[in-house]
Amino acid sequence: MLYIPGNNPAMIQQGGVYGADSILLDLEDAVALNQKDAARVLVRNMIKSVNFYDAEVCVRINHLSTPFGLADLEEIVPLQPSAIRYPKTESPEEVAELLKIIERIEDKHRLPHNKMTLHAMIETAMGVQNVFNIASMFSRVDAITIGGQDLTADMNIIYTPDGVGIDFARKRIVMAAKASHIDVIDTIFPDVNDEEGLRRETEYAKKIGFTGKAVINPRQIDIIHDVFTPTDEEIRKAYHIVKEFQTNTAAGIGVFAIDGKMVDAPVVARAEYILKLANVTVA
Amino acid sequence: MLNSLGREIPEYIEGIGKLEPFQGALMKLGKGWMDEPTIPAPNRAYLPHQSKLCKTLEEAIIRSNPQNGMTVSFHHHLRNGDFLLVQTLTILHNMGIREITLASSSLNECHDPILPYLIDGTVTRIFSSGIRNQLGRAIALGVLETPVVIHSHGGRVRSIHTGKIRIDLAIISASAADCEGNATGSHGKSAFGSIGYAVIDARYAKEVIVVTDNLVDYPCIPLSISQNFIDHVVVVDSIGDASKIATGTTRITKSPMDLRIAKLAADVIEQSGFFVPGFSFQVGAGGASLAVAKFIREKMRNKSIRGSFMLGGITSYCVDMLNDGLFETIFDVQSFDAVVSNSLLNNRRHIEIPAALYANPFNCGCITNKIDVVVLGALEIDVDFNVNVITGSEGYIRGASGGHSDTASGAKLTVVVCPSFRGRIPIIKKRVHTVVTPGETVHVLVTERGICVNPAFKELEENLRRAGLNLKDIHDLEVEVDKITGIPGPLEYTDKIVGIVEYRDGTIIDVIHQLKEK
Amino acid sequence: MKPKIAAQSGTFESSDVIFLIEPMADNSGRKLEISSTVMQQFGESFHNIVTEMLDSYNLTDIHLIAKDKGALEPTIKARLETAIKRSMDQQEGTLK
Numbered sequence: 001m002l003y004i005p006g007n008n009p010a011m012i013q014q015g016g017v018y019g020a021d022s023i024l025l026d027l028e029d030a031v032a033l034n035q036k037d038a039a040r041v042l043v044r045n046m047i048k049s050v051n052f053y054d055a056e057v058c059v060r061i062n063h064l065s066t067p068f069g070l071a072d073l074e075e076i077v078p079l080q081p082s083a084i085r086y087p088k089t090e091s092p093e094e095v096a097e098l099l100k101i102i103e104r105i106e107d108k109h110r111l112p113h114n115k116m117t118l119h120a121m122i123e124t125a126m127g128v129q130n131v132f133n134i135a136s137m138f139s140r141v142d143a144i145t146i147g148g149q150d151l152t153a154d155m156n157i158i159y160t161p162d163g164v165g166i167d168f169a170r171k172r173i174v175m176a177a178k179a180s181h182i183d184v185i186d187t188i189f190p191d192v193n194d195e196e197g198l199r200r201e202t203e204y205a206k207k208i209g210f211t212g213k214a215v216i217n218p219r220q221i222d223i224i225h226d227v228f229t230p231t232d233e234e235i236r237k238a239y240h241i242v243k244e245f246q247t248n249t250a251a252g253i254g255v256f257a258i259d260g261k262m263v264d265a266p267v268v269a270r271a272e273y274i275l276k277l278a279n280v281t282v283a
Numbered sequence: 284m285l286n287s288l289g290r291e292i293p294e295y296i297e298g299i300g301k302l303e304p305f306q307g308a309l310m311k312l313g314k315g316w317m318d319e320p321t322i323p324a325p326n327r328a329y330l331p332h333q334s335k336l337c338k339t340l341e342e343a344i345i346r347s348n349p350q351n352g353m354t355v356s357f358h359h360h361l362r363n364g365d366f367l368l369v370q371t372l373t374i375l376h377n378m379g380i381r382e383i384t385l386a387s388s389s390l391n392e393c394h395d396p397i398l399p400y401l402i403d404g405t406v407t408r409i410f411s412s413g414i415r416n417q418l419g420r421a422i423a424l425g426v427l428e429t430p431v432v433i434h435s436h437g438g439r440v441r442s443i444h445t446g447k448i449r450i451d452l453a454i455i456s457a458s459a460a461d462c463e464g465n466a467t468g469s470h471g472k473s474a475f476g477s478i479g480y481a482v483i484d485a486r487y488a489k490e491v492i493v494v495t496d497n498l499v500d501y502p503c504i505p506l507s508i509s510q511n512f513i514d515h516v517v518v519v520d521s522i523g524d525a526s527k528i529a530t531g532t533t534r535i536t537k538s539p540m541d542l543r544i545a546k547l548a549a550d551v552i553e554q555s556g557f558f559v560p561g562f563s564f565q566v567g568a569g570g571a572s573l574a575v576a577k578f579i580r581e582k583m584r585n586k587s588i589r590g591s592f593m594l595g596g597i598t599s600y601c602v603d604m605l606n607d608g609l610f611e612t613i614f615d616v617q618s619f620d621a622v623v624s625n626s627l628l629n630n631r632r633h634i635e636i637p638a639a640l641y642a643n644p645f646n647c648g649c650i651t652n653k654i655d656v657v658v659l660g661a662l663e664i665d666v667d668f669n670v671n672v673i674t675g676s677e678g679y680i681r682g683a684s685g686g687h688s689d690t691a692s693g694a695k696l697t698v699v700v701c702p703s704f705r706g707r708i709p710i711i712k713k714r715v716h717t718v719v720t721p722g723e724t725v726h727v728l729v730t731e732r733g734i735c736v737n738p739a740f741k742e743l744e745e746n747l748r749r750a751g752l753n754l755k756d757i758h759d760l761e762v763e764v765d766k767i768t769g770i771p772g773p774l775e776y777t778d779k780i781v782g783i784v785e786y787r788d789g790t791i792i793d794v795i796h797q798l799k800e801k
Numbered sequence: 802m803k804p805k806i807a808a809q810s811g812t813f814e815s816s817d818v819i820f821l822i823e824p825m826a827d828n829s830g831r832k833l834e835i836s837s838t839v840m841q842q843f844g845e846s847f848h849n850i851v852t853e854m855l856d857s858y859n860l861t862d863i864h865l866i867a868k869d870k871g872a873l874e875p876t877i878k879a880r881l882e883t884a885i886k887r888s889m890d891q892q893e894g895t896l897k
Contacts, residue, residue: 009876010816013767017731018543036895038810038883045875051767071894218539222546677841706815706871707839769874771842 001185001214002055002221005030006039009046016052018218019225023052026060027072028087036068040075047079056082058119063088064098077105080116083143088150089120092133099140114140119185123147124154128169136180145214146173148187159190161197163204174209186210192217202227230274238271242282245271288669288718292791296780298408298429303790308692308724311788317645319789322446324487327514335516336462340367340494341374343515344452347490349375352382353451356488358481359389359413360456360468360617364527367456367494367519369396376405386448388439388480388638389413389683393527401426410448412436413673413683420679422781425797431680431782433673433719433795436480436616437642437649437689438787443487444645445789453488455481455513456522458624460495461503464513468618469505469628469635471497473521475528476597476618476627478507482637485512496522505628507635529621532599533568540702540731541571547752548658548700548729549578554750555727555743557655557696560588564610565595565657565690568619571700575658576600583609594650595641595657595686597633602626605633614650616641616686642689644787651686651693659687661701661728663715666757668722668737670699671715673784676708678774678798680782684719688787691724696743703730703764708771711761716774718793719784733760775799803827803862804888811872811880818872820884823864830862831855837869847877854881858889 002020004011006027015023025047031039047057059081061072076084086098095118103113118140122131128151135144148166149159157165170186177184186205189198202213202224213224230238241258245268248256255264275282286292286304295301311317337343355375357368368387375383383406387394390409395417400406402421409431414422422431434442442448457478458471468478473496485491485508492515493508536542548571552558566576577600583590592612593601599622605613606626613633618624626633642651662682663671670691675681691697701710711730726743728735733755736744748754755763775798782795804824811819818837825832835847847869855863872880886892 007812008814008817009872009879010814013816013873013876014540014731018539033896037886037892038880038895040894041883042876042879045879049873049875051763067896068894219537219542676839707843707873708871767873769843769846771839772845774841 001212002218003030003188003214003216006043007031007035009042012042012046013050016050016055018221020055020215020218020221021212022058022082023055024058024060024085024214027068028060028062036062036071040072044075044079047081058083058085060085060087064101070101073101073105077102077116078109078111080111083117083119085119085121085145087121087147088123088127089134090124090126091130092137095120095134095138095141099138117142119143119145121145121147122169122173123150125151128172131173132176132179135176135182141182143183143185144173144177145185146170146187149190161191163201170205170210171208178209183211184209186213188214188216189220190216192219195223199223199227228277230278234274235278235280238274239280239282241268241271242275246282286791288667288721288792290718290793292794293780296430296783299432299783302783305721305786305790305792308721308786311790312644317441317445319445321444322449325489334462335464335513337515337517340370340492340517340519343492343517344371344374344378346515347452347492349378349380349452351380352384353380354384354386354449356448356450356453356484357387358455358478358484359387359391360475360478360480361473361523361528362475363391363393364523364525365391365393365456366521366523367454368394371454372397372400372405376400381405382407384408384410386410386450388436389685390415390418392416394418398426410434410439410442412439412685414680415682419681423674423679423795423798424800425777425779425781427781430780430794433684433782433784435642435684435688435785435787436638436686437644437651438785438789439480440483440639440643441645441787441789442785443483447789450484450488451490453481453484453491455485455491455493455508457493457495457508458522459497459499459503460493460516461499461501461510462516463501463510464491464493464516465501465503465506465508465510466493466495466513467503467505467507469507469624471495473497473523473525473528474621474624476624477615477635479616479636479641480638481508483639485509490514492517494519494522496520505635529619529624531620532622533573533620535577535600536570536574538570541574543731544571544700544702544729545574546578547731547734548575548698549582550750550752551698551727551729551734551747552579552656552696553582554747554752555656555696556746558582558588561591562588562655563591563653564593565654565694566601567658567660568596568598570660572658572660573598573600575698575700576604580604580607580609594654595690597623599623602633605630614641642686642787644689644692649689649693651689654690654694656696656698657690657694658698658700659691659720661699661710663710663712664699664701664725664728665712665715665722666761668725668728668757669715669718670720670722670725671717672719674717674795676771678716678776680795684784688720688724691720692787697724697726699725699728701728701730703732703760704768707768709761709764709768711757711764713761717784717795721786721792728757730760732763735760802859804860804885805890806888808884808887810884810887813868813870815870816872816876818867818869818877818880820880821866822884822888824888825862825864827862831860832864833867834865835867835869837867837871839869839871850874850877851881854878854885858885860885
């Protein structure tokens with residue numbers, strides 16, 4: 001998930017070539033307060049004409065409490081990008097309000113209500129406390145993300161590379177997403193030159209359940225793919241498990257063992273998930 | 284007459300002579316010999332204990348007896364930091380010498396000050412592998428009556444052997460030399476590493492002046508240039524601007540675009556079938572080309588693959604790979620940074636080679652013939668994979684043939700890396716403005732928007748396809764890029780020819796017409 | 802029509818273009834000063850984009866300066882639209 005500043009034509013026009021799964025055109029923090037109008041028009045024109053290849057296109061708008069949020073929606077909703085990303089989401093009421101406005105604009109343009117989805121960004125202590133309701137109450141919210149920089153600021157703590165300060169928030173947000181069966185994306189890693197640090201943090205994010213990670217520089221994409229893509233060894237094992245499971249099920253056996261380790265339903269589900277990520281079908 | 288790429292080549296050009304059209308990369312070489320006779324190198328005699336030392340460059344030039352119509356040669360190992368070419372031509376100009384043929388192995392921005400000498404008739408003909416900046420612009424606009432000749436590094440050696448370039452005076456700058464003219468670029472305050480391009484000049488020029496800013500006690504070793512070919516030795520304060528000759532180490536680009544292209548190119552190399560133990564490798568010195576080395580280095584480590592040799596323009600990055608034990612040897616014809624000079628001087632596996640051994644097609648085998656994988660850049664490439672590295676999108680001459688066509692013709696896998704467009708100008712064309720390297724010697728193009736395999740190489744295409752790489756037909760990519768940028772309006776040219784581009788075997792692969800400025 | 806105020810949009814970055822717009826006296830016509838790093842190849846197309854958009858906003862008396870560094874068409878149009886809206890004092894949702 002690649003963040004691209006919404007007022008930077010050079011970066012937007014190349015956004016699709018880096019192999020990111022998703023392009024995030026940012027009208028919020030990456031745009032100066034006196035260039036919000038320019039960025040909005042630029043992003044609108046670019047979405048209409050630039051080929052982003054296989055990447056889905058999302059737009060991060062400004063919060064509705066700012067003078068910019070509504071104008072962003074008026075300009076962007078008619079384009080129906082894959083998703084709108086909403087910053088500093090704090091409560092389900094806020095999401096309901098946002099969806100009402102989006103639907104009003106969609107109605108005006110005779111657009112369906114179920115195509116474009118919503119990503120809620122959790123970036124405040126209040127947002128963390130309300131995250132389960134935000135994640136679970138709306139069918140259009142199909143991903144939540146954590147914004148590490150804003151969250152540390154809101155908590156009045158200093159951001160540290162080990163992420164200790166936001167560790168609880170990370171895990172709580174992951175759990176809310178898992179309980180709601182939606183995606184959950186980890187925050188950006190700010191030091192573009194620290195490849196080792198990025199790898200460590202991404203491995204941690206994967207371990208605790210995140211399904212992806214946001215990046216601020218295309219150079220970070222390969223490492224994240226590398227971490228999240230199952231290794232050949234993992235794929236081989238998963239394939240073996242699913243294959244054995246199919247054979248055993250056919251023979252009416254529920255639980256069995258591979259290399260002395262018990263294989264039951266959750267193990268099979270996990271293996272199936274790995275094969276899905278790797279685009280492998282069991283023949 | 285048309286050459287085999289469909290380019291119109293005149294049969295004869297005043298001041299150049301008869302032209303032979305390009306007929307295919309290996310057509311002439313296939314015979315096994317060169318039809319053109321080789322001219323003998325001059326012989327001189329020297330008595331014991333004479334002094335070759337001259338007080339000034341001017342004195343040395345006067346001693347070499349300059350004449351109207353003479354040919355003066357230079358090497359370009361000091362790149363954009365060279366002082367001597369401009370100084371020499373200024374001295375000749377002040378002596379009233381006219382109609383000089385300038386035969387520098389390449390020309391850089393720092394040579395712009397000679398432009399007045401092109402205008403006033405001091406210099407009337409140019410042979411070079413590269414021309415840039417103001418000179419490139421002026422030549423494209425027709426400042427010279429006789430077209431310039433663009434040659435490859437290997438082709439230059441051939442042209443000197445055949446007498447197409449007959450050097451009357453060679454100026455060889457060296458960062459260290461002794462009183463007899465033994466000289467090297469591998470040490471001294473202005474060290475520039477290999478002096479490989481100048482070796483043929485020393486052998487063939489009627490008069491040879493070694494110029495140094497670092498006269499060392501006899502003997503100066505290593506004998507990169509040896510005294511038996513040197514007539515005069517001059518000591519000057521400085522042969523060039525050290526900060527522009529060679530700086531510290533070469534850094535890998537941070538441009539996400541270049542890194543993306545490099546990553547894709549490295550994937551192509553890995554899956555090509557040529558990424559095997561003992562493979563040989565050449566990359567360029569900058570941008571995406573050098574960055575390919577970064578990814579190849581990782582892949583070599585991960586797969587425990589050890590290569591044979593690295594060739595060509597050498598950067599500190601190549602030296603690191605040698606020191607890591609990833610390659611056995613470096614063959615160095617041109618060094619790009621200070622670290623390289625040091626390695627060249629001290630590491631016996633880092634070997635200085637002359638241009639003839641590097642790339643001359645007419646001998647018993649230059650080292651480019653042994654290259655497995657080469658990564659090259661492009662100013663433009665067309666749907667037939669012909670590459671332009673000499674004329675820019677605005678029609679000026681602003682690049683260099685260099686070793687591009689030499690290495691492409693020798694390599695088992697020639698990978699061209701470039702962005703699909705630069706500053707709104709599409710790089711992939713229906714037809715490049717000027718062909719330097721023929722498409723038959725280019726195997727694959729790697730851009731940020733896709734990988735295009737030359738359809739002549741079916742097995743390669745199959746290997747890459749099986750590995751799941753994103754392959755596109757080059758025609759489709761050309762259309763795709765045009766859609767992004769819009770189709771640029773055409774440049775306008777006159778009938779006058781301002782440059783001819785020699786293929787490495789001496790045949791003419793293309794000509795450059797005079798640009799009409801809008 | 803003519804712009805109300807002088808306005809500017811865009812940046813000097815590569816692949817971007819900067820527009821400066823100034824009002825002119827009534828019936829003085831359009832004064833366009835376009836410079837571009839790709840003038841030779843795209844000068845005409847650039848000029849056409851500008852003219853068409855000024856027509857669509859009915860701007861007849863205007864001084865426009867453009868400095869282009871190879872912006873693609875959607876960028877040129879976005880920057881010009883922003884400059885025009887700013888010059889007519891119609892910007893929405895931004896700090897000035």
